[in-house]
Amino acid sequence: MDKQKRNANYNIYVESKVPKTKAWPSLFKAFLVGGLICALGQGFFDLYSHFFPNLAESEVTTCMLMSIIFLTCFLTGIGIYDVIGAWGGAGSVIPITGFSNSISSPAIEFKKEGIIYGICVKMFTIAGPVIVCGVVGSIVCGFVGLFI
Amino acid sequence: MQTIKLKNKPYLLNGYSIVGPMEGKGPLKDYFDYILKDDTLKEKTFEKSERKLLQDIIVGAIDKANLKVSDIDFFFGGDLLNQIVSSSYTARELELPFIGLYSACATMAESIALASIFVDNGLANNVVAGTCTHFSSAERQYRFPLELGNQRPPTAQWTITGGGASVISNNPSNIRVVAVTFGRVVDFGIGDVNNMGAAMAPAACDTIREHMKNVGRSSSDYDLILTGDLGKLGSEILIDLMEREKFILGKNYSDCGCMMYDKTERVFMGGSGAGCSASVLNSYILKKLSAGEFKRVLLVSTGALMSTTTSQQGDTIPGIAHAVELEYVGNKPVNKSVTFAKGEKKDG
Secondary structure, X not given: OOHHHHHHHHHHHHHHHOOOOOHHHHHHHHHHHHHHHHHHHHHHHHHHHHHOOOOOHXXXXXXXXXXXXXXHHHHHHOXXXXXXXXXXXXXXXXXXXXXXXXXXXXXXXXXXXXXXXXXXXXXXXXXXHHHHHHHHHHHXXXXXXXXX | OOEEEOOOOOEEEEEEEEEOOOHHHOOOOOOOOEEOOOOOOOOOOHHHHHHHHHHHHHHHHHHHOOOOHHHOOEEEEEEOOHHHHHHHHHHHHHOOOEEXXXXXXXXXXXXXXXXXXXXXXXXOOEEEEEEEEOHHHHHHHHOOOOXXXXXXXXXXXXXXXXXXXXXXXXXXXXXXXXXEEOOOOEOOOOOOOOOHHHHHHHHHHHHHHHHHHHHOOOHHHOOEEEEOOOHHHHHHXXXXXXXXXXXXXXXXXXXXXXXXXXXXXXOOOOEEOHHHHHHHHHHHHHHHHHOOOOOEXXXXXXXXXXXXXXXXXXXXXXXXXXXXXXXXXXXXXXOXXXXXXXXXXXXX
């Protein structure tokens, strides 16, 4: 039998056997985890606004982000964030905590190969594409915005 | 012919297995020789841990076979790390003549097959064949950093920490290696690296069919037909594929990856890795065979021969499977209890 046809048939057959991820439970978990992270961020925001009334809103936001990013790095370091991520899925990936985890986890992992070739080179292996997409996307949007 | 029937049927003198803490909680926990409490083995990196693990396994196997390292003529082995460093560094430490092999997770069957051919043809008296894998070193080479909070798809498998080694010899024992089959590289066009079971199942099917045809036996002649690490999905696919070719795999079929973990553990389709069939062979199978509870076993280790580069370039995953047929002959008991080489005793 023709190999291409055989492979196509096999792929169709395998596809029919593959268990599918259940959408609703995943969505619920993502909503719960993502929501909790956002609520925590809002908590930090309110806390800083309350204790430092002199700070401008943008400065409070910066402080809140710094706290959340630090907390994620800390949880990544003590091996808790990957458990949250495995359970919460996109809920833990989409907020800035996901970004923080994606940079701190390779930094920890590749520390053994040294500071330059380990940490510096590998730190952005996962976050790098996100940054590139973000920058390119914002350039495109900027151009579009210019002409509208 | 891809099957080699061994004229003198060399003996599997003894075997030794070590697994990690997670595998040590699984259904086969009573069969393993040693269960690690600490999967770093007190080394600084996981690559170093893996080679320490393999070294302990090889020394353990030689010791359990009542031999000295100097009695061993060759060490056949390989592992999953790039340039099979765990095996070559182990060979460096033990100063053994080393024949490095790579068939991904099919390395155990390949090692035993070649070791048996060497002994069968009088090229060596005692040969050690072994391999191992470490979850953490495999993850960092093939997948993501350990602490990354990502999700695995339901078809993913869990690389085991552990491995095993066998001593093949012309000194009599209860177990003989009867015939070996080297598999063809089979690729049915599966490109998903998270579905290795489906990629390897056609290779397993090809090898099992060829082996049975060449030795003139049917699946009912075996007490156990054991694939390496197809996992739950891969095993189901293999059963389907074999059925299409009029070979029925019944209750005497199992898969090392499915046997490794309890259902409660989050390992998706089951265990995988070169150490998977190595540790199951040198614990459960070895004990059942040497006690005569199994009379004839066909071990079919399965491997996926892609690399991270080929996968990223869009190539499909070629699979391979090597088969080793073992039989019980009942010469003398080989199961003596042996303390671990470094003076550590088996847990529990």
